[in-house]
Amino acid sequence: MMFKPLPFYIGLRYTRAKRRNHFISFISLTSMFGIALGVTALITVLSVMNGFEKELRERMLGMAPHVMVFAAGDRGMADWEVMAKLVRDTPTQVTGIAPYVQGQAMLTHRKRIKGTLFQGIDPAIESEVSQVGDNMKQGSLQDLQPGKFNVLLGQELAMAMGVVVGDKVTVVVPQANITPVGVLPRMKRMTVAGIFEVGMHEFDSSLVLMNIADAARLLRMPKAHVHGINIKITQMFDAPKVSRALVDELPIGYYIQDWTYRHANFFRAIKMEKTVMFVILSLIVGVAAFNIISTLVMVVTDKEADIAILRTLGATPNTIMAIFMVQGSLIGVFGTLLGLVGGVSLALNVETIIPSIEQAFNVQFLDSSVYYISDLPSELNWDDVRNIGILSLLLSLLATLYPARRAAKTQPAEALRYE
Template identity: 50%
Template sequence: MRMRAGWRERQLDGPTSGRNAGTSRLKLPYEWQIGWRYTRAGKRTSGNGFISFIAMVSMAGIALGVAALIVVLSVMNGFQKEVRDRMLSVLAHVEVFSPSGSMPDWHLTAQEARRNPEVRGVAPYVDAQALLNRGTTMSGVMLRGVDPTLEPQVSDIGKEMRVGNMSDLKPGSFGIVLGAALASAVGVTAGDTVMLLVPQGRMTPAGMLPRQKRFTVVGVFESGHFEYDSALAVINIQDAQTLLSLEAPSGIRIRLADMQRAPQVAYALSRSLSGDLYIRDWTKQNRNWFSAVQIEKRMMFIILTLIIAVAAFNLVSSLVMTVTDKQADIAILRTLGAQPRSIMKIFFVQGVTVGFIGTSLGVILGSVIALNIPVVVPMIERLFQVQFLPPSIYFISELPSDLEVADVTRIGLIAFGLSALATLYPSWRAARVKPAEALRYE
């Protein structure tokens, strides 16, 4: 027993005595040195390779969980950004309109809006609901009247034309531009004629009849957002006013330098614009969709965090086994004067080191994969002869990815925090080891 105890004492004192090469370690508390030694120890010092294997599994589990969470959230961010950008290629960042449905002084309102430094473009518009008829096919549409010369300032429809050009919407010609899915559903292309019916009717001896007008299809656009490609019809703003019997546009549409600041800019405009006006930004127009995406992202974050938690709490089993294996060492340290708090620090350092290494490896692996999704996914598709995103269904052929530093930081902190939490019980148990009982059978 005396020889065994003396050997362990020399083993514990080894790093801080003898050679000058180890003098730099004197700057660190002995709890840190012993904790790191236990982390690096394998069969050579622990006497039980299974303990090291469990620690490596815990480290690998944390790394894989962190990497999976980073990749999944990056892909979800990419999808959200892709859909948002396609949506805002059709929508304006901010809309200002009159409750009466007509804004005669829209030039004054546009001039006041341009005084805001965030505003980059302003254009008038007319909005209405209508029915599009072609033969026996009828479809409800969102009718929008625009000024072809000003519309490029607030939307990208002109850049998304598959057939024709926005400049073909000349006043009085009653031309119409349809979304690609809508044109396909109705069965028309450029040069065909369609009948447009609006609910604003006129009184006749036979009763109230809806207004209707024949339009010529002059173009087809494809934004990539199915909701608008299948329901949006664009005509000249003067033709819209004639069809709807309006004296002026419904309002103005505004594009900003930074679309993320749309709510703040909308609030600022509500205080600076004159007149009784309604103001809404793009986040309010699509509140349900964005709320659903945020809930889905939050739930996915929680589910994948549980995977990290399971891997982190594997540290409990490995540290408990380490404490059991090192009871004689703990007893010697206690007899040499080590306090229970110091014993806790030793095993806390060991567990936190494993958690830190696992988290760091996961962050590096997840970030590398997320940044190379456009390369990794096609390689997997070619390898297994599959296609994850058929363009006919999803309207995109590549898996998008948008790695956000805030997400990576939050994931790393949570994983490291769970690892540190998992070390508390084994460390507390080590501090409660009684030297006399531990050395009884040594």
């Protein structure tokens, strides 16, 4: 015993089950599993939310550019190739550049009308900045030939309009034609050449793609003018840094935006949901910590005679306090370790566990006909694991303070009066 610290040795002895305190040991075990359950739930839920965020981010940025440079006014850029060369010459991580022309329009087919966002693209280089070519259900980007006035529609938009490949639709833009009979809205009959599905409601339900020359002609833009250029970079999270590097090189009248600014509200909402879930699930660990308090209070009451004897043998109040802090901390440490192992194991295998449960019970948690994501994604973040472990250990340690202080204040004479 001389090689073991006294508080640790006695605290470890008190943690073991005795014949007369099985109920206390049961509460200790319950507290330990409560902490393990809370830690496991926190790691798993946050990993799943990280997986959803990553999946949605990749799908969104599969269509939206990482960085966008555009010109002020309706005339747009006079020579986008010069701007593209300027961007490429800047020491950044640019991997793709493509021009665009975009605007709002009303899409009509028979008696159906829907507001849409149309975007003119160059089908030869659009794949450098967008994944729409990889998500075509029918047709291809090469069907958008200049002068043909073909369009590609999102899957949901095509269903809402009741059109299939080969049907004619009318595109009405919010600009007017002045004719001898008065002012008439500008419109153009176009042919549906293909249908795409990228898995994001924002694009599948309202986006219309056409050739960039046809879009510029529809808006009556000057020849060779575009609204801006879309830029794709190597690391999407470096978009703000790339934007700051480019902004000093841009001529007057040109502006730059990155995806973190354009979709800030969306990702801010996801971050807030993760924070709320972290707080809510942390309450499980908090409840288990309260169980540690009740366990130690009962142990202190049960061990008053032992405490008195230790005090008469020379143990200081700090030693008594350390004994019960050790006992409570051991519950927290073992519960946290068990939860970390269970949470990490579950988070790393949730993508295989959930399909097995679905197959075993013949259920489907995420129906592909209702949700855009049919599989439950998971991405384990080791920073989350570290923070959860620290939180659990801290709550367990704090839970030992009150019972330990109460034990330290035990008066030997009072405790031994009736012994």
